[in-house]
Every structure is written in structure tokens, then in C-alpha cells.
Amino acid sequence: xxxxxxxxxxxxxxxxxxxxxxxxxxxxxxxxxxxxxxxxxxxxxxxxxxxxxxxxxxxxxxxxxxxxxxxxxxxxxxxxxxxxxxxxxxxxxxxxxxxxxxxxxxxxxxxxxxxxxxxxxxxxxxxxxxxxxxxxxxxxxxxxxxxxxxxxxxxxxxxxxxxxxxxxxxxxxxxxxxxxxxxxxxxxxxxxx
Numbered sequence: 001x002x003x004x005x006x007x008x009x010x011x012x013x014x015x016x017x018x019x020x021x022x023x024x025x026x027x028x029x030x031x032x033x034x035x036x037x038x039x040x041x042x043x044x045x046x047x048x049x050x051x052x053x054x055x056x057x058x059x060x061x062x063x064x065x066x067x068x069x070x071x072x073x074x075x076x077x078x079x080x081x082x083x084x085x086x087x088x089x090x091x092x093x094x095x096x097x098x099x100x101x102x103x104x105x106x107x108x109x110x111x112x113x114x115x116x117x118x119x120x121x122x123x124x125x126x127x128x129x130x131x132x133x134x135x136x137x138x139x140x141x142x143x144x145x146x147x148x149x150x151x152x153x154x155x156x157x158x159x160x161x162x163x164x165x166x167x168x169x170x171x172x173x174x175x176x177x178x179x180x181x182x183x184x185x186x187x188x189x190x191x192x193x
């Protein structure tokens with residue numbers, strides 16, 4: 001689903017919106033374990049590796065790190081950091097991860113053939129995944145070796161009509177919910193694609 005909000009105040013909107021996601025970064029313990037998962041299992045190619053050093057103001061010393069990028073069709077990427085100093089890995093991890101972590105994830109749109117291929121690749125590799133039919137899209141969720149939850153979504157054929165409805169009532173539905181009216185507005189959940 002494309003999430004294009006219906007803006008009430010044109011003056012509040014950037015004159016030109018960012019063109020796309022450049023990258024989403026995540027810290028990993030082992031680049032090779034991560035590479036095998038994203039490239040060999042999921043089939044998302046490694047497109048860049050940057051090996052760097054810079055001064056960490058938090059650590060008050062020079063930190064050596066490697067930054068990898070796995071490419072998407074639109075030029076965006078999933079990016080990962082691995083530090084030479086194991087202490088940096090520990091310091092970049094959440095102290096108290098949420099008890100229910102599924103709501104923290106990154107999602108990518110996948111065409112129907114790609115969506116099915118991803119499921120087959122995960123099954124062949126013996127990787128556990130979860131599939132959900134939201135109605136406005138269906139999704140598979142999988143955890144990377146370091147716990148990044150990655151979602152791949154497939155839009156239904158009528159996505160443009162669904163998007164038009166949600167764009168039209170985005171502000172009124174948010175105001176309704178914030179005022180305490182908790183009725184669902186998703187009558188599409190679980191419908192067949």
C-alpha cells in the first residue's frame with residue numbers, strides 16, 4: 001500500500017518530497033552471516049561495501065567499521081554496520097527490547113511473482129516466516145540473524161481504489177481514533193487476493 005497522506009495545509013508540506021528511501025541502517029554482529037541471509041537465502045544482492053574509520057565522540061576513540069548495502073529495485077537499500085570492536089556492537093543494541101517486537105520492522109513492496117519466490121526461498125532454507133493477510137495487502141515477515149524484522153508485501157489488484165479511500169479519510173479517521181472511537185475501519189482483513 002502506498003501511504004500518501006491527504007495534507008490539509010499545503011504550506012506544511014515540503015515543496016518537493018524526498019524521492020525514495022535511500023537506506024535503512026541496522027547493526028549486525030557478523031557481516032558474513034548477514035550476507036548469507038540477505039543474498040543467498042532471500043536473493044537480495046550485496047551492492048556496496050564501505051570499510052571506514054572515524055572518531056567516535058561517545059567512545060572517545062577511533063572506531064573501525066564496515067558498512068554494507070543490499071540493493072532494491074528502486075535504488076534504495078538495506079544497510080548494515082559491523083564494528084571491529086565487539087564493545088561497539090553491545091553499545092548499539094537496545095537495552096530493553098520490547099516484549100512484543102513485531103511492530104518494529106521495515107517493509108518492502110514485492111510483485112506477486114517475487115512474493116511467491118521469497119516464500120519458496122525461505123521454505124527451502126528452512127527459515128521460519130509469518131504470513132498475514134491485511135486485506136489492503138498481504139505480507140510475509142522474517143527475522144534476520146540479528147533480529148531485524150523484514151516484511152515483504154504484495155498489493156491487491158484494487159490497491160489504487162483502496163489508497164484513494166484511505167487518502168480521503170486519513171485525517172478524519174485519525175481524529176476519530178484519537179478522540180477514543182476505536183471502531184475498526186479495515187473490513188478488508190483476510191479477504192482473498
